[in-house]
Amino acid sequence: xxxxxxxxxxxxxxxxxxxxxxxxxxxxxxxxxxxxxxxxxxxxxxxxxxxxxxxxxxxxxxxxxxxxxxxxxxxxxxxxxxxxxxxxxxxxxxxxxxxxxxxxxxxxxxxxx
Amino acid sequence: xxxxxxxxxxxxxxxxxxxxxxxxxxxxxxxxxxxxxxxxxxxxxxxxxxxxxxxxxxxxxxxxxxxxxxxxxxxxxxxxxxxxxxxxxxxxxxxxxxxxxxxxxxxxxxxxxxxxxx
Numbered sequence: 001x002x003x004x005x006x007x008x009x010x011x012x013x014x015x016x017x018x019x020x021x022x023x024x025x026x027x028x029x030x031x032x033x034x035x036x037x038x039x040x041x042x043x044x045x046x047x048x049x050x051x052x053x054x055x056x057x058x059x060x061x062x063x064x065x066x067x068x069x070x071x072x073x074x075x076x077x078x079x080x081x082x083x084x085x086x087x088x089x090x091x092x093x094x095x096x097x098x099x100x101x102x103x104x105x106x107x108x109x110x111x112x113x
Numbered sequence: 114x115x116x117x118x119x120x121x122x123x124x125x126x127x128x129x130x131x132x133x134x135x136x137x138x139x140x141x142x143x144x145x146x147x148x149x150x151x152x153x154x155x156x157x158x159x160x161x162x163x164x165x166x167x168x169x170x171x172x173x174x175x176x177x178x179x180x181x182x183x184x185x186x187x188x189x190x191x192x193x194x195x196x197x198x199x200x201x202x203x204x205x206x207x208x209x210x211x212x213x214x215x216x217x218x219x220x221x222x223x224x225x226x227x228x229x230x231x
Contacts, residue, residue, distance in 0.1 A: 032218040041203055041225035043156070045114075048219050088155060092218035097169040098144060099209065099218055103156045 002027040006089050006104035014112050017079050021107045023089030024071040031099060032092035033065050033072050038106070039085045046074070048092075079111045115140050115210045117223035125229045126196055133192045134226045136206035141186035144209040146220060147179070151202045162189045196230045203227050 007022045023033065032050045036043035047056045049065035049072060056063050060079075065072045076083055086108050090101040116139040126132050136145065147159040160168040160181055168181040183189045193200050207220040 034219065041227070042205065042222040045219055045221060090156075097161060098163070100146070100158060100161060101218070101220055102158075105155045 002091070002093055002102045004089055004091050004102050004104035006087075006107050008107060009105065010108035010110070012110045012112060013079055015080060017111075018075065018077045019079060019109060021074040021076075021087050021089075021109070022071060023073070023104055025089075025091045025102075026070065027091050027093050027102060029094045030067070030091065031094055034090045034092065034101065035063055035072075035074050036088040036090065037085045038088055043088055046087075076109075079109075081111050081113050084109060084111045114219075114221045115142060115208050117206065117208060117221060119206060119223040119226050121226060122224065123227040123229075125231060128197050128230055130196055131192055131194045132196065132228060133190050134204055134206075136189045136191070136223055138187045138208050140210075142208040142210060143186070145183060145189045146207045146209075147181065147189070147191045148205045148207065148222075149202045150205060150225075156205065159191070193228065196228075198230045201228060201230045 003026045005024050032048050034048045035046040047063045052067040060077045063074045086106040088106045089104040092101055118137045120135045145162045148156045149159055150156050158171050159174045160170045162168045162181050162183040164183050164186050178194050180192045204226045205222050207222045209220050
């Protein structure tokens, strides 16, 4: 059974701190790893990673994938209260009917001012 | 990326009734997906809906409980049938949009439908 595990499940930091969120996976037919931010209802797309060792950056957020060790990290530097959200890791897998995403449980991040 | 709308945005229903949720996309897409997110939980895939074929259901979900229609490349519906309080969740549709920033595999989500069953 495909499995995606995120850690920590939740954390509380102060504005300006740097945080690292972890995602490990065990899946068959790996295609990609994606990070989403969920504040209210709809998850919003952050990154998609397919190659090991290539960092993707967007402002204060960055992410990298290690396909040998089967994990990814999402870094957020100089955190702001607006970063408070649930961060979801999803792994894209292929199966007989096409492609699909398998989601982790998420990390709840709260940034205190 | 594709713009996705869902109706209704929320509803409160009585047990034993059914609710149909609509998902509309502003462009043609091949793959549409329906997810459930129970309170405090992550997203669980219910089914994949491809136009012109039967929906493909994940383990634990059946067509009698969650019938899905996909009449064209921009629209899908999910019905939650014979509801019980355990069906209280957020229901989300998503589309795979290979033209978008993330490329193939990237799914974009609708705003969700918050369902409460009494």
